[in-house]
Amino acid sequence: MPSFLLEVHEIRKHYGALEALRGVTFVVEEGELFGLLGPNGAGKTTLISILSGLLTPDAGRAVVAGRPIGDARSEIGLVPQDLAIYSELTARENLEFFGQLYGLRGATLRRRADEVLEAIALTDRADQRASTFSGGMKRRLNLGAALMHRPRLLLLDEPTTGVDPQSRNRIFEEVRRLNAAGMTIVYTSHYMEEVQSLCPRVGILDAGALIACNTVARLLRLLPGQIRFRIPHASDRLIHRLNDLPEVTWRRINDQRFEVSAYDVPHSLLRLASVFFELGVEPTEIEANEPNLERVFLHLTGRELRD
Numbered sequence: 001m002p003s004f005l006l007e008v009h010e011i012r013k014h015y016g017a018l019e020a021l022r023g024v025t026f027v028v029e030e031g032e033l034f035g036l037l038g039p040n041g042a043g044k045t046t047l048i049s050i051l052s053g054l055l056t057p058d059a060g061r062a063v064v065a066g067r068p069i070g071d072a073r074s075e076i077g078l079v080p081q082d083l084a085i086y087s088e089l090t091a092r093e094n095l096e097f098f099g100q101l102y103g104l105r106g107a108t109l110r111r112r113a114d115e116v117l118e119a120i121a122l123t124d125r126a127d128q129r130a131s132t133f134s135g136g137m138k139r140r141l142n143l144g145a146a147l148m149h150r151p152r153l154l155l156l157d158e159p160t161t162g163v164d165p166q167s168r169n170r171i172f173e174e175v176r177r178l179n180a181a182g183m184t185i186v187y188t189s190h191y192m193e194e195v196q197s198l199c200p201r202v203g204i205l206d207a208g209a210l211i212a213c214n215t216v217a218r219l220l221r222l223l224p225g226q227i228r229f230r231i232p233h234a235s236d237r238l239i240h241r242l243n244d245l246p247e248v249t250w251r252r253i254n255d256q257r258f259e260v261s262a263y264d265v266p267h268s269l270l271r272l273a274s275v276f277f278e279l280g281v282e283p284t285e286i287e288a289n290e291p292n293l294e295r296v297f298l299h300l301t302g303r304e305l306r307d
């Protein structure tokens with residue numbers, strides 16, 4: 001039986017008349033890097049706040065390591081969307097403050113702060129105030145604060161908001177490293193590229209409902225990709241061969257341009273290349289587009305993911 005570190009059952013939350021979460025259910029196995037993708041206002045922060053014990057749901061329950069959230073706080077690390085660090089304290093003082101909240105003291109606390117400073121690449125800025133840091137450095141410190149007590153489950157709420165590309169990559173690297181070292185991570189974002197490249201499995205949240213929950217590979221298979229090419233003088237033989245290609249559909253965009261739709265784009269591209277080669281045809285243009293989570297979201301909701 002798989003060991004679920006996080007179990008979320010039928011969570012509901014209202015703010016007045018607004019139904020922010022409409023019965024959300026999913027599980028995350030120990031060691032997973034799970035993405036929670038959704039547009040602004042989908043309910044991600046509300047859900048993360050419930051999973052970290054900051055907010056109580058109206059109905060449903062969440063269980064971490066077999067215990068209700070209230071009894072499992074020491075297993076959970078939260079990296080909130082809004083920075084939770086103190087700008088007048090140094091990086092080290094911030095980390096030590098958060099470590100103390102979880103009961104770390106003395107040499108253990110100092111050693112752990114050193115390790116975390118190293119991990120978030122702030123060792124050389126350890127004794128400078130957070131107010132002097134760039135946005136990306138503050139984000140890294142925000143992450144570090146959640147790591148001090150070595151949580152088994154790390155909840156990241158849009159950790160790359162307003163971050164420059166270099167710090168963003170540092171955060172990705174750190175998330176991957178923590179996950180490779182065995183930490184279970186729930187990563188929320190409204191950037192589909194981030195979630196697609198970082199998380200093997202994702203849940204898609206829209207208007208308070210989890211409208212899909214699967215591996216990225218399976219979600220992408222919901223839609224075909226397209227191969228477009230241009231051939232100035234297409235012969236009847238080429239048309240026959242296109243008709244014979246298995247597992248694809250194709251259409252002629254105009255006299256010279258063609259579009260092939262295929263669920264396995266690399267495979268179909270190879271077959272197409274061998275047809276061109278056999279017939280001695282050279283396309284003057286060729287381009288392949290595989291589906292992405294953005295298009296999956298559009299397919300599921302009829303709307304763009306971006307606002």
Ligand code: ATP
Nearest residue numbers: 015018020038039040041042043044045046047190
């Ligand atoms: P974002 O990416 O913009 O932070 P989100 O997916 O995290 O969005 P939430 O912050 O959970 O979404 O908000 C879900 C819905 O609940 C939104 O319509 C929001 O306006 C509303 N909401 C959130 N917090 C409150 C609150 N304290 N009082 C009233 N409405 C709220």
